Amino acid sequence: MTFSLNLAFSDLLPLLPEIFLTFWLCVVLIVDFSFPRVPKERLAYLSVAGLVVTLGCLAWFDMNHVSGTLFGNMFVLDRMAIFFKIVILGATILVILVSIEYVNRFTLFRGEYYCLVVMSALGMMFMVSANDLLSVFVSLEFATLGFYVLVSYLRDDLASNEGGLKFFILGVLAAGLLAYGISLVYGETGKLVFSDMASAQPTPGLIIGFLLIFAALGFKVGAVPFHSWIPDTYHGAPTPVTTFLSIAPKAAAFAILLRIFLVALGTFKPIWVVLLVAVSILSMTYANIVAIAQRNIKRLLAYSGIAQVGNVLIGLAAGTKMGNDAILFYLLAYLFANIGAFAVVIAVSQAIGTDEIEDYRGLSRRSPFLAFAMLLFLLSLAGVPPLAGFIGKLYIFVAAIKEGLYTLIVVGLINIVISMYYYLIVVKQMYINEPIDPSPIAISGPMKTVIYVGLAGTLVIGIYPQPFTDWVVSATLMFANFVGPSVTIIPPGASLGG
Amino acid sequence: MTIPISYYLILSAIVFFTGVMGVLIRRNIIAILLSVELMLNATNINFVAFSHHLQDLGGQVFVFFALTVAAAEVAVGLAIIIALHRSRSTINVEEFNLLKW
Numbered sequence: 331m332t333f334s335l336n337l338a339f340s341d342l343l344p345l346l347p348e349i350f351l352t353f354w355l356c357v358v359l360i361v362d363f364s365f366p367r368v369p370k371e372r373l374a375y376l377s378v379a380g381l382v383v384t385l386g387c388l389a390w391f392d393m394n395h396v397s398g399t400l401f402g403n404m405f406v407l408d409r410m411a412i413f414f415k416i417v418i419l420g421a422t423i424l425v426i427l428v429s430i431e432y433v434n435r436f437t438l439f440r441g442e443y444y445c446l447v448v449m450s451a452l453g454m455m456f457m458v459s460a461n462d463l464l465s466v467f468v469s470l471e472f473a474t475l476g477f478y479v480l481v482s483y484l485r486d487d488l489a490s491n492e493g494g495l496k497f498f499i500l501g502v503l504a505a506g507l508l509a510y511g512i513s514l515v516y517g518e519t520g521k522l523v524f525s526d527m528a529s530a531q532p533t534p535g536l537i538i539g540f541l542l543i544f545a546a547l548g549f550k551v552g553a554v555p556f557h558s559w560i561p562d563t564y565h566g567a568p569t570p571v572t573t574f575l576s577i578a579p580k581a582a583a584f585a586i587l588l589r590i591f592l593v594a595l596g597t598f599k600p601i602w603v604v605l606l607v608a609v610s611i612l613s614m615t616y617a618n619i620v621a622i623a624q625r626n627i628k629r630l631l632a633y634s635g636i637a638q639v640g641n642v643l644i645g646l647a648a649g650t651k652m653g654n655d656a657i658l659f660y661l662l663a664y665l666f667a668n669i670g671a672f673a674v675v676i677a678v679s680q681a682i683g684t685d686e687i688e689d690y691r692g693l694s695r696r697s698p699f700l701a702f703a704m705l706l707f708l709l710s711l712a713g714v715p716p717l718a719g720f721i722g723k724l725y726i727f728v729a730a731i732k733e734g735l736y737t738l739i740v741v742g743l744i745n746i747v748i749s750m751y752y753y754l755i756v757v758k759q760m761y762i763n764e765p766i767d768p769s770p771i772a773i774s775g776p777m778k779t780v781i782y783v784g785l786a787g788t789l790v791i792g793i794y795p796q797p798f799t800d801w802v803v804s805a806t807l808m809f810a811n812f813v814g815p816s817v818t819i820i821p822p823g824a825s826l827g828g
Numbered sequence: 829m830t831i832p833i834s835y836y837l838i839l840s841a842i843v844f845f846t847g848v849m850g851v852l853i854r855r856n857i858i859a860i861l862l863s864v865e866l867m868l869n870a871t872n873i874n875f876v877a878f879s880h881h882l883q884d885l886g887g888q889v890f891v892f893f894a895l896t897v898a899a900a901e902v903a904v905g906l907a908i909i910i911a912l913h914r915s916r917s918t919i920n921v922e923e924f925n926l927l928k929w
Contacts, residue, residue, distance in 0.1 A: 471897045478904045491912050492924045503851050506867030513874035520882045
């Protein structure tokens, strides 16, 4: 057994965005400690500049159809990877912009905060390009290591410490499950690259291995029953980190799930559809019911996020190309609505110092702009036309109907009604109740930019979705010839014996 | 005489479940961290055994990465534990019950 590495310099082109971002990360770090007097705000803009250049590079790749694999199939750059990288980088830029004011709450290490955010983004860029189980493991841990530190960044705040601890313990447990699952899959198939596994037979070891991998990824996306860390971590973490955590790692983990389920496990579709349907129903129903009882806006959005993951899993359960398109579209719509909602939460908490829903009373009198933005974001999360969330939900439901998953559709529709109730509780506080302290709320420039971007995304995708659907459809072209075994879901009540 | 691969797998399964039970039962964060190390090392036993069995180097390469990741996790974990100990002067997980529901 010998290894040879034949790598021309030009072969590294698909890796260019990552290489550049690594270089830029070092630049930000060096500037931070070489010039301690430089205001930390400039470091934020420096990081954003690097991210924008990377984003431009990816856009250029997307237009010129640059693609390829590297390092013996471990790293793949296809249009789906480019899509997810753009989503992750977009989220990172917006998160850095909403952090600028918040960072002043940290007593120490304000500069390193931006480095850690960019580092996690880099890890997630590798995650969406991971094409074998080794790179899945390494990149997943790479991305999560940054988050462990970011979540417990408010060192003197007990809630932040506790959130960080819970996240860390469950995160490393998930890493252990993931590694053990990978070892079983490797033992059964002798392969680590996804596409080589496609012909594997469903042996018990392989199924246990994949269940363990699914459990670990379930932790990352926060699907019930692997969600227990989500509310506490989201509550305790600094709010910009919560924003980041609620979008980017979920998108990256879904990229891995798509590759595992459709490329590696395509032949097992009848087995995994049942699993995904169960997890999806549990996530939506449990999260929406518990969300009604929440008093803290960050916890409310945490449970709403779990419910949204349940919705995305409907698309995965459909297991068709259309299902994948719907997942990508939904994540795009979710990105804008969620980041906008969290930006409003940060702006309000900067002004009044709390995250309780009770303290949002009369927000429409204190800041009509923030209240109106929050209203649109919440309605988009709930799925009200003509906003982006509505098109996303519609797309996912249509994909599921084509596969005959009627039970899922019914449960999904009931859950939309439930979720509407708790979103409207917030709206009622903002618009109907009178404020206790009617002083207006000031919003900083970068925060305003992020809220405008969120509003623009939510409205444009909702009113004119055509270019975005074209984009997601072309992004998943590689699944176009995916023909899994057709599935017939047994309707409820029908006997299994028949 | 060669030892059949099932022996290695049984050993690693025992180590792995010891680790899982440790994470779920122990209350001291250091003990939980040690249990996670047990889980990852069970994985390494599996990989080396399979790698030898299949005559494929991929598994041994994975072990190197798993060791590195485990070391990085411990470094971050101990940093979090020190920060916790400074603010609460305890590392018993049951004492951290501020956030509920």
